[in-house]
Amino acid sequence: MEEAREAKASSREIAGPTASTRGWHVLVRFLLVLGAVNLAYYAEKKLELGIVDEPYTRLVTWVAARVGGLVLPYPVTSTGRVIVADRLHSVFIASGCNGLEAIFLMLAAIVAYPGLWRQRARGLAVYVPALFVLNLIRVVALVHVAHSHSALLDVAHFQIAQGILIVFVLFFWIDYLRRTGP
Numbered sequence: 001m002e003e004a005r006e007a008k009a010s011s012r013e014i015a016g017p018t019a020s021t022r023g024w025h026v027l028v029r030f031l032l033v034l035g036a037v038n039l040a041y042y043a044e045k046k047l048e049l050g051i052v053d054e055p056y057t058r059l060v061t062w063v064a065a066r067v068g069g070l071v072l073p074y075p076v077t078s079t080g081r082v083i084v085a086d087r088l089h090s091v092f093i094a095s096g097c098n099g100l101e102a103i104f105l106m107l108a109a110i111v112a113y114p115g116l117w118r119q120r121a122r123g124l125a126v127y128v129p130a131l132f133v134l135n136l137i138r139v140v141a142l143v144h145v146a147h148s149h150s151a152l153l154d155v156a157h158f159q160i161a162q163g164i165l166i167v168f169v170l171f172f173w174i175d176y177l178r179r180t181g182p
Contacts, residue, residue: 022114030112037104045095057081057098060132064093064139072144083139085147091139097157099135102165103128109173119180127172134168 045053058081065078074086083091110123138161145156 026112026114030108033111034104034108037108038101041100041104053095053098053100056100057093057095060098060135060139061093064136064143067136068140068143071140072147074147076143083143085143089143089147089150091143091146093139097139099131099138099165102131102135102169105166105169106131106172109169110176113177113180115180123176123180127176130172131165131168134165138165 041052044051061078061081061083065076065083068076068083068085072085076086077084081093083093085091106127107124110120110127113120142153142157142161146153149156
């Protein structure tokens with residue numbers, strides 16, 4: 001009887017972690033990856049290396065101004081990190097407004113989840129560009145709000161636009177889980 005208990009206990013150990021422990025492992029990996037990526041990003045900004053933040057923010061500014069010029073009913077231009085609408089209203093694209101934090105969340109979630117690296121690479125290849133495009137839509141919408149409803153800009157930026165991008169990260173993550181499955 002004693003041997004049967006030991007064999008049963010031994011077989012549980014060989015079988016590996018339970019679903020709840022795997023969940024904790026994924027969460028810890030997610031937090032570690034997200035922390036490492038954010039630490040590297042903020043160190044790059046603090047040291048003013050200009051490797052990631054500055055070029056990426058200027059790219060977002062430039063592309064958003066071009067898209068805004070195509071879809072908005074007034075002229076839109078950009079200089080550096082500033083988008084100018086109708087020569088009257090300007091929007092400054094700061095580090096936190098460039099959409100990289102949403103991309104970092106998606107990156108950490110995909111890398112932390114167990115799976116083949118091929119699946120992870122495919123997920124990043126799909127969702128990172130999608131987040132870039134969604135962020136462009138967000139920036140262009142905020143340029144329009146700054147131009148046409150400037151009193152609502154703070155609410156639109158801090159309450160609505162940021163939340164929408166994070167909700168999309170969640171939807172993309174759920175879609176990734178559905179596609180990769182256990």
